[in-house]
Amino acid sequence: MIENYNHGEIEKKWQNKWDADELYRSVIDGSKEKHYALTMLPYPSGDLHIGHWYAMTPSDARARYKRMKGFNVLFPIGFDSFGLPAEGAAIKNNIHPKTWTYANIARMRGQLRSMGAMFDWKREAISSDESYYKWTEWFFIQLYKKGLAYRKMSPVDWCPSCNTTLAREQVWGDDRHCERCDTPVIKKELDQWFFRTTNYADELLNFDGIDWPQHVQTLQTNWVGRSEGASVVFKTEIGDHDMEVFTTRPDTLWGATFMVLSPEHPLVDEISTEDKKEEIEAYKDEAARQSDIERESTTKEKTGVFTGGYAINPVNDERIPIWIADYVLMSYGTGAIMAVPAHDQRDFEFARKFDLEVRVVVQPDDMETLDGATMEESVPAKGALVNSGPLTGTPGDQSVSAATKFIAEKGTGKKAINYKLRDWLISRQRYWGSPIPMINCEKCGWNPVPEDQLPVTLPEDVEWKPTGESPLKLHPTWKHVECPACGGEAIRETDTMDTFMCSSWYHLRYLSPDFHDAPFDPKEYDYWMPVDTYTGGIEHATMHLMYTRFFHKALRDMGVTEGHEPMTQLRNQGMVLGEDHDKMSKSKGNVIAPDALVDKYGADVVRAYLMFFSRWDMGGPWNSQGIEGTVRWMRRVWTIFNETVGTNVTPTCSAETKKSLRRKLHETLKSITYDFENVGFNTIISSLMELMNEMYKARKEGAVGTPEWDETTDIYLRMLAPVAPHIAEELWERMGKEYSIHTQEWPQLDESAIVVDEVSIGIQVNGKVRDRITVPADADEDTVKAAALASENVQKFLEGKEPRKVIVIKGRLVNIVK
RNA sequence: GCCGGAGUGGCGGAACUGGCAGACGCGCACGACUCAAACUCGUGUUCCCCUGGGAGUGUGGGUUCGAUUCCCACCUUCGGCACCA
Numbered sequence: 001m002i003e004n005y006n007h008g009e010i011e012k013k014w015q016n017k018w019d020a021d022e023l024y025r026s027v028i029d030g031s032k033e034k035h036y037a038l039t040m041l042p043y044p045s046g047d048l049h050i051g052h053w054y055a056m057t058p059s060d061a062r063a064r065y066k067r068m069k070g071f072n073v074l075f076p077i078g079f080d081s082f083g084l085p086a087e088g089a090a091i092k093n094n095i096h097p098k099t100w101t102y103a104n105i106a107r108m109r110g111q112l113r114s115m116g117a118m119f120d121w122k123r124e125a126i127s128s129d130e131s132y133y134k135w136t137e138w139f140f141i142q143l144y145k146k147g148l149a150y151r152k153m154s155p156v157d158w159c160p161s162c163n164t165t166l167a168r169e170q171v172w173g174d175d176r177h178c179e180r181c182d183t184p185v186i187k188k189e190l191d192q193w194f195f196r197t198t199n200y201a202d203e204l205l206n207f208d209g210i211d212w213p214q215h216v217q218t219l220q221t222n223w224v225g226r227s228e229g230a231s232v233v234f235k236t237e238i239g240d241h242d243m244e245v246f247t248t249r250p251d252t253l254w255g256a257t258f259m260v261l262s263p264e265h266p267l268v269d270e271i272s273t274e275d276k277k278e279e280i281e282a283y284k285d286e287a288a289r290q291s292d293i294e295r296e297s298t299t300k301e302k303t304g305v306f307t308g309g310y311a312i313n314p315v316n317d318e319r320i321p322i323w324i325a326d327y328v329l330m331s332y333g334t335g336a337i338m339a340v341p342a343h344d345q346r347d348f349e350f351a352r353k354f355d356l357e358v359r360v361v362v363q364p365d366d367m368e369t370l371d372g373a374t375m376e377e378s379v380p381a382k383g384a385l386v387n388s389g390p391l392t393g394t395p396g397d398q399s400v401s402a403a404t405k406f407i408a409e410k411g412t413g414k415k416a417i418n419y420k421l422r423d424w425l426i427s428r429q430r431y432w433g434s435p436i437p438m439i440n441c442e443k444c445g446w447n448p449v450p451e452d453q454l455p456v457t458l459p460e461d462v463e464w465k466p467t468g469e470s471p472l473k474l475h476p477t478w479k480h481v482e483c484p485a486c487g488g489e490a491i492r493e494t495d496t497m498d499t500f501m502c503s504s505w506y507h508l509r510y511l512s513p514d515f516h517d518a519p520f521d522p523k524e525y526d527y528w529m530p531v532d533t534y535t536g537g538i539e540h541a542t543m544h545l546m547y548t549r550f551f552h553k554a555l556r557d558m559g560v561t562e563g564h565e566p567m568t569q570l571r572n573q574g575m576v577l578g579e580d581h582d583k584m585s586k587s588k589g590n591v592i593a594p595d596a597l598v599d600k601y602g603a604d605v606v607r608a609y610l611m612f613f614s615r616w617d618m619g620g621p622w623n624s625q626g627i628e629g630t631v632r633w634m635r636r637v638w639t640i641f642n643e644t645v646g647t648n649v650t651p652t653c654s655a656e657t658k659k660s661l662r663r664k665l666h667e668t669l670k671s672i673t674y675d676f677e678n679v680g681f682n683t684i685i686s687s688l689m690e691l692m693n694e695m696y697k698a699r700k701e702g703a704v705g706t707p708e709w710d711e712t713t714d715i716y717l718r719m720l721a722p723v724a725p726h727i728a729e730e731l732w733e734r735m736g737k738e739y740s741i742h743t744q745e746w747p748q749l750d751e752s753a754i755v756v757d758e759v760s761i762g763i764q765v766n767g768k769v770r771d772r773i774t775v776p777a778d779a780d781e782d783t784v785k786a787a788a789l790a791s792e793n794v795q796k797f798l799e800g801k802e803p804r805k806v807i808v809i810k811g812r813l814v815n816i817v818k
Numbered sequence: 819g820c821c822g823g824a825g826u827g828g829c830g831g832a833a834c835u836g837g838c839a840g841a842c843g844c845g846c847a848c849g850a851c852u853c854a855a856a857c858u859c860g861u862g863u864u865c866c867c868c869u870g871g872g873a874g875u876g877u878g879g880g881u882u883c884g885a886u887u888c889c890c891a892c893c894u895u896c897g898g899c900a901c902c903a
Binding site: 260328 | 821842
């Protein structure tokens with residue numbers, strides 16, 4: 001009688017031993033090739049979620065596989081521990097954010113350990129530690145010195161629930177809501193700190209040399225939103241005030257029949273005539289009052305007001321009216337456009353509403369002759385130019401370049417590129433974040449805190465007002481400092497940094513979390529960087545994953561980092577849904593708690609089921625009945641090993657059984673190796689299940705005690721080890737093998753074991769399988785053909801006719817075409 | 819509206835470069851064990867008539883000896899973007 005598998009006891013036993021032996025300590029070893037495997041660091045919200053397990057345990061399995069493959073693997077963990085929930089808890093429960101955060105970290109460390117992951121805890125980094133955020137501040141200063149951090153007054157997105165500004169990337173969806181709390185944001189005009197991400201717009205579009213999912217590349221590419229065109233200067237009738245516009249269609253310049261300024265455009269007040277002032281002011285007020293959602297709604301009917309002013313079209317010196325309308329956004333391009341109603345649908349709708357001229361200047365070949373007076377919609381397609389002065393007749397494929405050349409020669413415009421990407425707004429009006437190390441003096445302006453005074457630490461004696469205002473601002477003494485330039489009285493910046501700043505470089509802090517002279521030890525950097533495989537959720541595609549790329553490139557330009565990209569390979573996992581196929585949430589009551597699962601089934605089963613139940617990049621619904629299959633498999637593994645280890649039985653099986661067991665073993669090894677390399681976890685588990693089923697059959701046939709059996713059990717445990725590290729280690733020990741299984745080599749594939757002498761192939765008649773024959777694997781085409789045609793069933797379907805054609809795919813099938 | 823992913827049994831999902839669709843698991847059915855049940859073990863399980871066939875990977879077309887895989891059009895669904903000039 002074999003004892004039951006006591007997962008609680010066995011998992012604890014090995015976790016303690018691995019810890020004591022520092023089995024997962026990763027240190028530089030020049031004799032080995034390195035592999036930096038990184039999983040996105042968690043926020044210490046209090047409890048580990050099944051999503052954390054889903055993200056981390058398959059990543060851990062792959063890191064373990066890489067280690068067995070001979071790599072020196074670094075798989076670190078830490079906490080992204082600044083952020084708003086800590087302040088929420090402070091206000092709600094009257095507990096200091098620091099106390100709350102560090103208590104959560106302590107709790108989550110324990111939960112993370114229960115995964116049995118190969119985390120090197122000596123490299124743990126916590127972004128709210130002074131030793132960490134000292135360097136976050138230091139990086140800010142370097143960016144500032146390099147001209148990549150700057151302060152400006154501008155309309156920014158404000159989350160009224162979080163009481164802070166947000167970066168453009170952190171405002172989501174149609175209703176423009178806060179990425180964190182889903183509250184719709186509002187606009188505020190504020191003086192804030194920005195990073196010049198736009199300096200790197202073009203470089204962020206380049207994914208050469210990195211293996212990132214196409215989907216992420218697309219999201220980032222759309223986010224950067226590069227468009228090529230031309231900037232054109234229109235003179236106005238009021239002298240010094242030129243109007244610059246960006247257009248992607250310089251070929252339509254002759255069709256510009258009016259101009260439109262955004263209501264916020266500074267030129268509006270200059271250009272508008274006295275008699276229009278009142279109307280203009282009213283429109284501006286209305287536009288300001290409207291929310292962005294209303295204003296940017298594409299379904300809304302066009303509105304606008306004539307300013308009374310005129311511009312001169314530089315290509316034909318025509319006098320055209322200047323309007324203001326809220327469909328032109330101040331935040332894109334120059335906040336002003338030339339309107340070509342015949343070839344732009346928005347301009348067309350506006351022109352029809354206000355009865356402005358629609359002039360056709362492009363005539364696509366495949367369309368009837370267009371007529372501006374009667375057309376019912378714009379024609380944005382390219383085509384030969386008409387009514388376009390000297391450029392009339394230019395074919396569509398040359399029209400843009402010809403027009404660009406024309407205005408460049410006239411000195412009134414040039415080729416230009418525009419991006420949707422904005423600079424990264426990093427000021428947050430919150431307490432629990434890394435202070436922005438800047439000081440403002442009335443005389444000297446803004447200056448960085450001298451680097452030898454870093455870190456600027458957060459004061460602990462703070463109070464939260466129900467207004468939600470930052471306690472740093474309200475603190476009586478903290479912000480009053482000496483000006484680093486003149487020594488006079490000055491004020492500290494009381495805003496803190498976006499926490500995405502902390503996570504933009506955590507992979508560097510892991511390298512040497514105790515290093516005091518710099519953010520990281522260059523020796524560690526040289527050995528470990530870049531990250532070889534980065535895993536995490538897709539939701540960060542246009543946030544963290546863009547910020548960290550920007551950060552790396554900016555540091556590269558300062559000589560701090562090397563190479564163009566921080567992470568070579570990226571793989572995203574999907575999301576575990578509730579059993580009802582819905583997103584898990586407390587309110588729906590469909591949350592799966594990993595701690596309870598670990599208690600019930602053990603970490604190994606939870607790990608394996610998470611890998612098994614769906615494709616990792618897709619995720620899917622949890623199924624509490626489905627996990628039972630994984631439990632059964634694990635139990636079968638436990639049973640067969642315990643029942644056969646050390647037994648002295650005489651094998652009774654046939655040579656064919658031994659051979660096919662060995663074939664199955666090496667087939668499995670081959671496919672599992674392939675799957676680990678390609679991050680295909682679900683088929684790793686099913687292959688292990690198949691081989692286990694085969695082992696049960698082989699045992700029944702008397703294979704135990706053969707060298708083939710011994711080889712199979714040895715390799716089986718090695719393949720199991722990355723997936724189910726505890727049970728594999730326990731069985732490895734029971735087999736009397738050398739500790740630890742996790743320092744063993746990945747098994748060697750024997751291709752010759754996979755070679756088969758005979759294959760069973762299907763015979764098709766007209767693409768339908770009608771019979772099967774067994775032929776020698778190396779049989780030549782004619783032999784196979786003859787054997788196929790000899791089949792009775794095939795003859796029946798041929799109905800006495802001669803086959804027109806016979807296709808033989810060696811070792812696979814024969815298709816006879818009637 | 820634009821961009822991208824997905825659509826395969828009752829369910830989760832396999833299927834390499836165009837080559838035997840449904841691996842593996844859940845569920846279900848039957849059998850063995852048991853006084854009985856659970857566990858475990860074994861067998862079966864795409865659907866429809868059943869001798870043997872016929873149909874079948876969202877729908878309709880196409881290419882091909884052969885299509886879940888490639889091409890075209892469409893439907894559903896999930897993400898992202900959206901008056902971006």
